[in-house]
Amino acid sequence: MKLPLPPSHKDPEEHILPLINIVFLLLIFFMVAGTLTAPPPFSVELPASERGGEVATEPLRIHLGRSGEIALEGREEGLTELEEAVAKLLEESPGRPVQVQADRQARADALLDLMDALRAAGVERIDLVTQREGAR
Amino acid sequence: MQLEEPLRRRRRLSLTPLIDVVFILLIFFMLASTFTTEQILTVEAPGERVSAPSEESPALLRVQVAGSGFIIDETPLSGTEVRERLERFAAEEDEPRLQIVAHADAPVQPIVQVIDWSAALGLDDVALLRQEAP
Numbered sequence: 420m421k422l423p424l425p426p427s428h429k430d431p432e433e434h435i436l437p438l439i440n441i442v443f444l445l446l447i448f449f450m451v452a453g454t455l456t457a458p459p460p461f462s463v464e465l466p467a468s469e470r471g472g473e474v475a476t477e478p479l480r481i482h483l484g485r486s487g488e489i490a491l492e493g494r495e496e497g498l499t500e501l502e503e504a505v506a507k508l509l510e511e512s513p514g515r516p517v518q519v520q521a522d523r524q525a526r527a528d529a530l531l532d533l534m535d536a537l538r539a540a541g542v543e544r545i546d547l548v549t550q551r552e553g554a555r
Numbered sequence: 556m557q558l559e560e561p562l563r564r565r566r567r568l569s570l571t572p573l574i575d576v577v578f579i580l581l582i583f584f585m586l587a588s589t590f591t592t593e594q595i596l597t598v599e600a601p602g603e604r605v606s607a608p609s610e611e612s613p614a615l616l617r618v619q620v621a622g623s624g625f626i627i628d629e630t631p632l633s634g635t636e637v638r639e640r641l642e643r644f645a646a647e648e649d650e651p652r653l654q655i656v657a658h659a660d661a662p663v664q665p666i667v668q669v670i671d672w673s674a675a676l677g678l679d680d681v682a683l684l685r686q687e688a689p
Contacts, residue, residue, distance in 0.1 A: 452588070453588020471595055525662065
């Protein structure tokens with residue numbers, strides 16, 4: 420008995436088509452599931468909490484470092500510049516949520532100074548970012 | 556004059572450069588994106604309440620967060636004791652009000668901890684205050 424020969428692929432590149440499919444799927448997964456944000460110029464270890472709400476989309480991100488450094492959208496700022504910049508940004512898009520990522524070891528007076536400055540800039544509610552307990 | 560005959564079949568586009576670019580994009584997104592499990596606790600920005608002398612009402616509990624631990628009514632307490640106290644307070648009072656008085660040298664974690672507990676107990680009226688200089 421003579422079996423028919425399997426159809427021979429003329430193009431050797433056809434063998435890598437499934438590979439490309441998988442790589443495309445991975446690419447789309449990372450693009451959709453991951454968030455791309457400007458990292459702060461210093462490291463911030465978020466405090467842990469058991470509960471908490473969903474992170475708002477497109478918030479104004481403010482980072483507070485361990486020794487009181489402040490960064491707005493990844494750029495280091497002083498308190499007075501921050502207040503002006505936040506007031507200006509909120510004028511452009513009122514009601515934009517303001518998110519504060521404070522290091523767990525940061526001092527309370529640094530956090531309260533920051534919150535006072537935000538209050539002066541017209542922010543009424545602040546989203547303190549935490550990470551889920553036991554997540555890391 | 557003899558024109559060249561057009562190619563009968565167009566050469567298929569080579570896939571190799573495409574794969575290179577896709578791989579580079581993939582590696583970029585893998586390294587640049589973050590997957591932290593972030594959540595938020597919403598707090599009111601302290602306003603005039605900071606400087607206003609708050610009257611002592613029975614439905615007001617004041618938790619001090621110092622650098623060394625928690626203090627309620629001048630008594631240093633451990634975390635679990637504060638939690639129990641908050642539970643009793645939330646259950647007994649109709650309109651419980653909580654004030655978190657942060658000492659200057661207190662770290663952020665215990666403050667977030669108290670806000671977290673009060674959120675779990677359904678305490679809505681939580682104010683974060685600064686410890687006045689003695």
